[in-house]
Amino acid sequence: MPRRARHHVAGFPYHLVQHGSNRQACFLDPEDCRRFSAIRRTIC
Helix, strand or coil, X not given: CCCCCCCCCCCCCCCCCCCCHHHXXXXXXXXXXXXXXXXXXXXX
């Protein structure tokens, strides 16, 4: 059975979670982390 489509409601926040496998760091380079944060801010 396919997953239902997600609904986007303007003005309501998303719940985003970012974590690494086996408690490893997601980003080894601080610049990568800054880029990800900048992208995340544009979509939330």
